[in-house]
Amino acid sequence: MSADPKVVIGIATTGRPAILAELVDQLAKQSIRPHRLIISYARPDDIAAIPQTLRDSMSVEFVTGHMGAAVQRNVILDHVKNEDIILFLDDDFFPHPTYISRIIEAFLDHPDVLGATGSLLADGAKGPGLEIEEANRLNGNAKTTSFLQVEDVFNTYGCNMAFRCTAIKRLETRFDENLPLYSWYEDMDFSRSLLPHGRIVRVNGARGVHLGNKTGKGSGVRLGYSQIINSIYLARKGTYPWSHALKSAGRHFLINALKSFRPEPYIDRRGRLRGNLVGIGDLIRNRITPERAATLTISKVAS
Template sequence: MRPETALLHPKKSIALLPKSSETTSVPANAKVVVGIATTGRPEILAELVDQLAKQSILPHRLIISYARPGDIAAIPQALRDSMSVEFVTGHMGAAVQRNVILDRIENEDIILFLDDDFFPHPAYISRIIEAFHSHPDVLGATGHLLADGARGPGLEIADANRLNENVETTPLLQVEDAFNTYGCNMAFRCSAIKRLGTRFDENLPLYSWYEDMDFSRSLLPHGRIVRVNGARGVHLGNKTGKGSGIRLGYSQIINSIYLARKGTYPWSHALKSAGRHFLINALKSFRPEPYIDRRGRLRGNLIGIGDVVRNRITPERAAILTISKVAS
């Protein structure tokens, strides 16, 4: 659920034709289940559901995992009925809410996870299906971001609509190997998930920093993880629903080390990531952006570093840290 890791490519390759090492193919008329884990963004979620109803290929099912009743209150009943939306609930947190969605998979071919503030181009689902159908060795895929508000103060729905409307259609499907999928938009082959028993790590609580990377890279020994350049969309990077800066700062340190120990994140990347975020938060805490709690994140970083020194690598501790009074 962060912008940076999906852009890291140890070795980039672009494929325009199917690979010869086939595994399990996906039919051209594949059944796609869209899963959305949401919290604290009811109006944005309602707009996303409305836009999913305008996809050139509609999802076979739409499952929304929410934490509180107010999270889904803005979706009109007529839209719920027309899209046959399925609602499930459970504890708050990206990993656990997505696992609740995984538990509802039936005979679908592709599971597409979208953040509640990711707005796909109308051809997005069509391009994802095409990528999985044309490349049988692909197990996970992420799309191409026309813009990512997570890198700044965030974008408005009008910005996403304008960008999606004005983008030119890509005539050629381009698929390139990726380091991991980006949590705001990521699709997986259901047969592989079921066969391997892949789950989101619920030891990564709340915002679940790097849960998307952990999940997608756990599939890498068995197939490819790619970016589909023709599957386009806009990530608003909305700042509501993110929680405490202290908790996020703690996760920036501890989750990297935890996943390196687990084996899904190379140590070279983990140490670089933890160090980079600590340095950025330390420098920017003197003149923080109004939309980021840099001092809270720095405090969380320091608590995390202290735990690393004590060899206490417990990412779930983020859920019980003192909440910063400043929005993260």
């Protein structure tokens, strides 16, 4: 890696045009700008809110294909050129202005690091979600620090994860397109496939806020199915330890079952439970096909 690494940012987006436009505007204010910005979208409306002036100033490249986190991120990988670091951001992750510079420092200081994820000032995915104004306030109040600590982690978190491009190309690492739509655990599968060859770390100085916006998530039934089947599929594949996979599937089934009696207004617990049960039925029949999630009947309640 050169002393002045090139960073390409890849954003897979679906159904969040206003939030995406705000994110692109914030990326323009990073202390170190990305070398390139690639946005993978499924429908024209997904990118309609980004002003032309911002598109030009950031030299945004738009690529399109079938909807789904894994598929859209692979399209981004297909367009990586001679960059040193690929940084995948969710369209609702707002980085602190020093985020990119901290990620670069981590890769420069630790040649054995192949993948990195930042630390969250707040994660709206664990609740009803955060508004843009709250994310901006948290980032604005976070003090800039020269302290850069990295610690080994089980996997990168999909909302913000960076990888050494040479490793990805050498190992021909791809996102598993058998994990459709929301692609539950595709981030873990991708990052852990690199573990035999180097380290996966969290960079505590690279901070940001994950809105956890609930639009664009899709059906609760489909997500519930993926919560069961994807865990077992990845355990069979070898990127997810069986002990973790069984605990994950069991934990989500138990949580969805208990909370389906009094579900949160922002989560389709009953839809997820229904999907869990379909997944368990497929497990009994030894049908481990995560791609089936895309064909299940859609719950009427938003997940």
